[in-house]
Amino acid sequence: MTIEEVRQIILNILADIAPDEDISSIDDNTKLRDQIDLDSMDFLDIVMELRKRFNIEVPEKDYEHLATMAGCVSYLTPLLKDRPLAS
Amino acid sequence: MRYDTIVIGAGLSGLAAGIRLAMFDKKVCIVEKHVELGGLNSFYVRKNRTFDVGLHAMTNFTAKGVRSSPLGKLLKQLRFSHDDFRLCQQEMSEIRFPEKTLCFTNEFEFMRQEVAEQFPDQIDGFNKLVEKILVFDELDLDDGNRIMSRPVLESFINDPVLIDMLFCPLMYYGNARVGDMDFYQFVIMFKSIFIEGFSKPEGGMHYILNLMADKFKELGGELKMGSGVKTINSSQGTVGSVTLENEEELATETVLSSMGYVETLSRCEPELAETETYETGQVSFMESLFVVDKEPRDLGYDRSIVFFSTQQKFDYKVPEDLIDISSGVLCCTNNFQYPEPPKEGLIRLTNLASFGKWDSLVRKDYIAAKKEWRGRALEALFTFFPDFSDNVVFLDSFTPKTIKKYTGHINGAVYGSPEKIKNGKTPVKNLYICGTDQGFLGIIGATLSGISMANLHLLR
Numbered sequence: 001m002t003i004e005e006v007r008q009i010i011l012n013i014l015a016d017i018a019p020d021e022d023i024s025s026i027d028d029n030t031k032l033r034d035q036i037d038l039d040s041m042d043f044l045d046i047v048m049e050l051r052k053r054f055n056i057e058v059p060e061k062d063y064e065h066l067a068t069m070a071g072c073v074s075y076l077t078p079l080l081k082d083r084p085l086a087s
Numbered sequence: 088m089r090y091d092t093i094v095i096g097a098g099l100s101g102l103a104a105g106i107r108l109a110m111f112d113k114k115v116c117i118v119e120k121h122v123e124l125g126g127l128n129s130f131y132v133r134k135n136r137t138f139d140v141g142l143h144a145m146t147n148f149t150a151k152g153v154r155s156s157p158l159g160k161l162l163k164q165l166r167f168s169h170d171d172f173r174l175c176q177q178e179m180s181e182i183r184f185p186e187k188t189l190c191f192t193n194e195f196e197f198m199r200q201e202v203a204e205q206f207p208d209q210i211d212g213f214n215k216l217v218e219k220i221l222v223f224d225e226l227d228l229d230d231g232n233r234i235m236s237r238p239v240l241e242s243f244i245n246d247p248v249l250i251d252m253l254f255c256p257l258m259y260y261g262n263a264r265v266g267d268m269d270f271y272q273f274v275i276m277f278k279s280i281f282i283e284g285f286s287k288p289e290g291g292m293h294y295i296l297n298l299m300a301d302k303f304k305e306l307g308g309e310l311k312m313g314s315g316v317k318t319i320n321s322s323q324g325t326v327g328s329v330t331l332e333n334e335e336e337l338a339t340e341t342v343l344s345s346m347g348y349v350e351t352l353s354r355c356e357p358e359l360a361e362t363e364t365y366e367t368g369q370v371s372f373m374e375s376l377f378v379v380d381k382e383p384r385d386l387g388y389d390r391s392i393v394f395f396s397t398q399q400k401f402d403y404k405v406p407e408d409l410i411d412i413s414s415g416v417l418c419c420t421n422n423f424q425y426p427e428p429p430k431e432g433l434i435r436l437t438n439l440a441s442f443g444k445w446d447s448l449v450r451k452d453y454i455a456a457k458k459e460w461r462g463r464a465l466e467a468l469f470t471f472f473p474d475f476s477d478n479v480v481f482l483d484s485f486t487p488k489t490i491k492k493y494t495g496h497i498n499g500a501v502y503g504s505p506e507k508i509k510n511g512k513t514p515v516k517n518l519y520i521c522g523t524d525q526g527f528l529g530i531i532g533a534t535l536s537g538i539s540m541a542n543l544h545l546l547r
Binding site: 016017018019020021037039041042044045048051052 | 111112151152154155160162163164166167168169542546
């Protein structure tokens, strides 16, 4: 998976978690929770979606890496680089 | 075949928990005793008409886009869009006492103004109470110190009529305790009714219930209707299976039960010592439904919901008679902002009722008593409101006994036990509770209860 593809899978997860939210204008370096009003319940959902879709376990100590889009991409790209883009 | 979780009860909390679990690929089965969905917020069909039972409206209305509110959280967690629920807001509701009335809408400032006009010497105290409510963390799952509401209200407000007027809707829509209310529950109810407000789904409660059940099934969840639980089987304090009334045994890793705390413990095998020591709820209601041949507003009923007391002092208690006709709730289903008006007029009248009194009647007397007390309740109502008895084309009533029969809740206790189990735990490992006895209130509260217990105990 390329960096751009990893970014897209995060967007897909966010679109599923927050169907009423506009995610097209997300800024990669601003905290996600400041842009689309995510709370701790939603972060749990992101983590569980990663587990469900890609079998990736994000330990609680690493949640801070998921705070921004840029953080998500740099944390997840090494874990996903050998995977094909899921359907 | 072994389930990850068996959820007991296909009411709002059970369905919500089921959706969360199925969403993350858990093998989950919801078992429901009744043949219809909904539990305490169900519906029934008579003569081709579908009637909602349970709450008259949904509380906690917030607009589309508000995501930090209970409704916003619920939609997000269950992955519904606000539009999916097709919510139609109330017009105006009212608290009517002998000498005072307070109206309220879904705009809280309107109510604040009403209090200022009706109780000018109390508005400063009222505003301070509201400040306290807004900063209070009512969703803290730790039990902490118990604070009761009446002393808190009395420290801000010294007119007992205003205190009772504030209590009336909040108690009627969610208080399991007689006389007073836990303060955190008062805060939950104040926010959900006065600060947020009422709406109804277009298509009634069964529309939302079907929406949730469909989502649950689409996600791969299994739903067994007409499947009451006979026993919850454990060994060495850990649940291993559930036996249904038809003797079918379902193996499972965990159980989440919405049937009530004592109701759940009393089905555990081997028996638990704790079952006997826990307080059961007593608060229940009689409700009569009147289909009328005009729009209720043309009969002088223009409010969405009216909470009334025919006496200066409002008493929230288990009545000594079969029902208490001195106070009640009147709901005109038509007076919500539907895109198209409902086909018929419907007025619902709810009064506090005693399960024990109703349960002691033999069938013949029970039927006669329903008719008699419906008449008495109407008579008391018509001292306060216009008479619509010539316009009734269909009527029906249900009692605490009816509620017990269909929901299995002891005493037909609509709001469960006054003692809530906020963390959802039981003496049995891997057996948790959600719903009425866990402590979040109302339709939205029950749904959030299922979500939060699933998140806390079954998804981590």
